[in-house]
Structure formats: structure tokens, C-alpha cells
Amino acid sequence: MLPFSQAAENNKGPLLEVLREYLTAPGTLLEIGSGTGQHAVWLAPRFPDVQWTPSEQPHYLDALLPRLASEPAANLRPAIGLSVEDDDAWPDGPFDYVLTVNTFHIMSRDQVMRCIDQACRRLATGGRFVVYGPFRYGGQPTTDSNRRFDESLRARDPAMGLRDQEWVTARFAEQGRALLGDHAMPANNRVLVFG
Numbered sequence: 001m002l003p004f005s006q007a008a009e010n011n012k013g014p015l016l017e018v019l020r021e022y023l024t025a026p027g028t029l030l031e032i033g034s035g036t037g038q039h040a041v042w043l044a045p046r047f048p049d050v051q052w053t054p055s056e057q058p059h060y061l062d063a064l065l066p067r068l069a070s071e072p073a074a075n076l077r078p079a080i081g082l083s084v085e086d087d088d089a090w091p092d093g094p095f096d097y098v099l100t101v102n103t104f105h106i107m108s109r110d111q112v113m114r115c116i117d118q119a120c121r122r123l124a125t126g127g128r129f130v131v132y133g134p135f136r137y138g139g140q141p142t143t144d145s146n147r148r149f150d151e152s153l154r155a156r157d158p159a160m161g162l163r164d165q166e167w168v169t170a171r172f173a174e175q176g177r178a179l180l181g182d183h184a185m186p187a188n189n190r191v192l193v194f195g
């Protein structure tokens, strides 16, 4: 039985609709924190002109690789081991697209900053960085369920927690990337697109 995420199963359809707006030209994509690989194997064939590189922290690669092997696609490249804080692990790029789903509340603030910094250095001019997940606005979770989720994350590990959309946007601005879109998703999630 392959590792499975119900959240990934639920959000892949809505995510596809937003990606269709932004992955409009052939190119290369780096996915950060691919998890079970459900997004990679389902989304990559829907963008056949985009060369899709999944990645995952080296110690979690064993959970990712079996699904990629079981559902190969012509444009799905071999997965790479990548922890965002490991400068030496980052691939050279450039990438036309970067995608990360439900990772910014799992990474520490410092790791999110490293992720944005390193990925933006490898993002082509005119490239797009797509971030899916729950965010706070004006310092507050948008719903009671997101507040409870935020509290549960911080109780599990004080370094985790929902990030402020404004703080994320400011970090991208430091790298010269503006907020192009902020899309509502089911279950109180958002898709933020920078470029």
C-alpha cells in the first residue's frame, strides 16, 4: 500500500484549475516537499509540456519514490532529495515554475525564508512560484478551524504554524517577486502565486 494523503486527493482538482491559469508555457517545474507524490503523478501528465521534478527531504524519499515508479509519465523527471535549508542540495535550475503544497506551515519561518530565497534565485525571469496552503491575514487565522489547526501545529512544534500572507508576500518582494494572485481554495486554503 502506497503512502496516501486524503488532503492531497481533495485539493488536487482545485489546484489544477489554478495551475491552468499560470502554467501556460512549456518549461521546467520544481516541486518542493512532494510528500506522497500524489500531486506529481496526477498533475504532471496534465501539463505535458512542463518537465516536472518532484523533491522531498532525503529521509522521506522512501515514501515518495514508490508512487513515482508506479505511475510514470513522460515529463516526470527523477525525484531529488531536497531539504530547503541545505544550500548544497538545491538543483541548479533555472526553473520556469516552482510549486509547493502544504509545506509553509510545516517548515519553520527560517526554512520558509530559505525556501523562498533559494527557489527565487533559480526561478527564471518571468517564472512563477505557486504556494498552496492555509495562511493568516492581518495576523489572524481566517476561520475557527484554521485557528485550531494553527494552535495544534504550534503545540506539536513551536517552529510550525500558519504563516502570515503579508509576511510571505514581503519575503518574496525582497527577492523581487510580486504577488500575482491570491486564490481561495476549499477547506479555507489559498493559492498564492508570485512572479
Ligand SMILES: C[S@@+](CC[C@H](N)C(=O)[O-])C[C@H]1O[C@@H](n2cnc3c(N)ncnc32)[C@H](O)[C@@H]1O
Binding pocket: 005, 007, 008, 032, 033, 034, 035, 036, 039, 056, 057, 060, 082, 083, 084, 085, 100, 101, 102, 103, 106, 107, 111
Ligand atoms: C503536509 S506535508 C505535504 C506534502 C505534499 N506536498 C502534499 O500536499 O501532500 C509537508 C511536506 O513538507 C515537507 N517539508 C517540511 N520541512 C521541509 C524542509 N525543511 N525542506 C523540504 N521539505 C520540507 C515535508 O517533508 C512534507 O513532505
